[in-house]
Amino acid sequence: MIPYKTIITLDRKSCTPVYIQLCNQVIQLIKCGILPPSTKLPGSRWMADTLQVHRKTVVAAYDELMAQDWIEVRPAKGTFVNSSLPIVEQQPIPGTEAAEKAKMRKQSPGFAFIRREHLNARDTEFPKEGILGLDDGVPDTRIAPIEEIARVYRNIVKKSYNRKHLSYGSIYGNMELREALADYLNDTRGLSTEPENILITRGSQMGIYLSARLLLEQGENIVVGETNYRSANKAFTEAGGTLNRVRVDANGIRTDDVETLCRKRKIRAVYVTSHHHHPTTVTLSAHRRMHLLELSQKYGFAIIEDDYDYDFHYCNAPILPLASSDSGGNVIYIGALCKIVAPGIRVGYLVAPKAFTDEAALMRRVIDRQGDQLLELTLARMIREGEIQRHSKKALKIYHARRDLFCSLLKERLGEYFEFRKPEGGMAVWVKLREGYDWDEVKAEARKNKLKLGGYCGDEDDTIDNPYPGLRMGFASLTLDEIKEAMDRLETTMTSLEQKVKSYA
């Protein structure tokens, strides 16, 4: 007989009843071959004594095992493991060393199907206490209107007629939000769109992914800048597309490069962050915007316009998106409330000709069915009441001051090490390192000074010639005092690096 007392452990404090625990453990023993088909089980009295439980508990467990077809009673003979079950190779008894080894094996899958090496990426960690981070350019969550959101959300759920939004809803997203966004986008971005053109997504990333999957078949061509927003590149390659890189200069992506490519091969789509190119922060010029629209008509490609930070422009009024002057229905306009509200509030939108929006909605259904309709309703109300707009203006003012301080300090105190152009908008500065220094060294030295340089600085697979053309330094998430402190640490970093360089010379 197998050592039931050793193998079966019952936890009387668990919220799972003891008889269910016993039943489940016997099932495990059957499944792993320790109790093969036709094995006789001990009588309930013996089992109860051995495990120190009431006999009724054992009887209940055996009843359960019978109901589930694991065991069978043979009249006058006793209780047996169901003889019709398949015989399996015996596995080690749980808790033994052999079992531990088997558990280790479980860490790697039996099916060697993993084939997505190109998806490599690091996970995000919250910065540790005392560390200041210059991030990729993300909003300051400390000013996010989250308490307002929680308040409106709670008021909405208090109304019983809003309960319907807890069920399955439209795959296009909440209608009130689509209506509010249509008005908001038409008003602020010069679009002339209708709610039916809008699909609510989870942040911009889902809009990019959906567009990629709908536009690109295996091996089809998409044009992106060199360098380009990495998560967009990953969406395109994941969808099977081939990246065609064009140069980016002070006026954005080179549309003459796009034209050259169009003459050579069939281009399905061009991806552009027209307002502030990621990572270099430059704005696509008026001339190139028109040229790109013209090319899209001529060569029949779609433009994926990712306008992720339209609302943050400090110098003049923001330039209207390409989508505002798209007469051919070629532009898919993607944006999100993540930068205005907070990255964690993942609500975005995709605006396109209705036929495309319809397809995107069907594709979205397959991915995650629908968004969080109560949150969407909450944001719709906040747009209608002007709260999002008020917050956006407030944030713009705060980030404007932060940009100015950041850039002036960076120039005054660190101009000998870094080259950069003050960005007209966005939340980060694209900083190039002068000759003789190396970003990896700078990052390592900065870490010693409790400064984390966490922004995008190019990937080997993202660039053609120069592997580390620059580094994004986000200014928006730091207060003015924190910016000063960060600059102190950066200065200390560069000074000690300079001394090292000199001592080697």
Added chain:
Amino acid sequence: MIPYKTIITLDRKSCTPVYIQLCNQVIQLIKCGILPPSTKLPGSRWMADTLQVHRKTVVAAYDELMAQDWIEVRPAKGTFVNSSLPIVEQQPIPGTEAAEKAKMRKQSPGFAFIRREHLNARDTEFPKEGILGLDDGVPDTRIAPIEEIARVYRNIVKKSYNRKHLSYGSIYGNMELREALADYLNDTRGLSTEPENILITRGSQMGIYLSARLLLEQGENIVVGETNYRSANKAFTEAGGTLNRVRVDANGIRTDDVETLCRKRKIRAVYVTSHHHHPTTVTLSAHRRMHLLELSQKYGFAIIEDDYDYDFHYCNAPILPLASSDSGGNVIYIGALCKIVAPGIRVGYLVAPKAFTDEAALMRRVIDRQGDQLLELTLARMIREGEIQRHSKKALKIYHARRDLFCSLLKERLGEYFEFRKPEGGMAVWVKLREGYDWDEVKAEARKNKLKLGGYCGDEDDTIDNPYPGLRMGFASLTLDEIKEAMDRLETTMTSLEQKVKSYA
């Protein structure tokens, strides 16, 4: 000169400043070719008079246009549209009939890239006032603990240290929730999993989609039941997989069919809703569970176990999932809190060997970056405090009574029309229609009686031989009184249909 007064309309009540409105409208005129390159613009004084605005407004607009490179000043000559802009074909002036026609054209995209016909699906509509719906088997949102969620959520956001969860967080999901779920799943489902094996998803659907994309390349084989949960089928075909259908009987999918298929071709994965097969509600028998695990080891396929309604089992204790006895690391276990909490609260999980979970997290990053970490944290706290478990037990009791009433009334009053087996769990009954009737007719007649039969009843492309084998009738979302009322309406429906049939005979 073009009719500026007619074309340009300024809205003084808009939250966009008037000078920006003017600027943007001039840009539109340039972009659509009405103001070609080198066109002279009217002087600011004339423009101010014509549009009845202050001259400073016009000057500000012109400054803005200059800053954005749309216009240029030629000394002593005046202000001109930038001569370096490309010439575009003139488009109709907005507001005219020609413009309306052009707008119509915009409804259909210029790029004819839409190629996802297989994604066809209807959108969901909330039932209208006075209509009773027998749905596919969804929870009753009226008992959802949403006020509790809103309360906990609000308490969380009040703490300033929780603000970090508003920023970009882990692509695996909130760690507290992964930890709480590991304990919860180990306790309730007999798994032996760790937080590192768990990826938080948006509902089960995202787990299915991620698995499909990771496991299947174009044309690779996946086995599903006949019939099967439609949204899962769509995820598999969308990923490029080929569906191989096996028969489903009273004991779930036929694993001997799976074995026959494995002998014929390489099978990558088998999808199974082991606890209550969708749509037929049957439970996969103990024998077949073991057989399937054995086959998966022998032929090296992955098992995607979608255990979407594990918590709702009324007769005996729920059978432990396949994942609980998977020693080879072949099972990907998918579930969600959507059925326990509410479909609109889209938080689910994927549990798999770490290597697979890691890949799924990277893929998920490409799709929508991350989940709603504050909501995830909220649910983690509610699991830790036992609130989810308490709600789950309460709901189980309510649905148990609803199932019993629904099935007894359906048998007593409508047994002559319908065949069904009382389901052991889940939220719906799989109802077959007796000879001589047709689901389309029944649905149409029911609609006249304000009864919507909205459950799954098979699709032509979902089934091999019988296009309408049955219809799912959800009982969980109706109160006992509503169930009685629905049965009255269903009886009226069938009686009048019967009379029609007789009058034809």
